[in-house]
Amino acid sequence: MAALDQTYGVRHAQISGVEWDAVELIAAVVGAKIHVLGFVLNTHTAVVIQLQSKVAGEDAVDLAGANGLSCGAAGTIVAPYNPFGWFATETGAALQIKGKNGTCASSGFIVYVVEPQ
16 A cells, blocks of 8 residues: 555645634545544643544544543644554545534644545
8 A cells, every 4th residue: 555645745734723612624625535644733721622524414423533532731632644644534524623522722733635536
């Protein structure tokens, strides 16, 4: 299997000072999956977050396990760069982030590729 980062162009998105409940990080691409290759998320308060695949008009699908990712106050969650990807959205789905226990001010970035299906 070829590394995703060598097959498709690597893209970056910033998470900057947003306070969110559920926010779209990367817009859906018709006929394509979004593969997350790495991310850094800094939070200002303790929070449990979930990265989700969201097709318009359907329920979001959790990508980071049923319990999400826990982060303490003034904490950081890091998924180091993985050229094969950590997880992917469904075809035609957006990537969103959701605070499972409320809203949280956060910042960081995400590295990804878009794979046509």
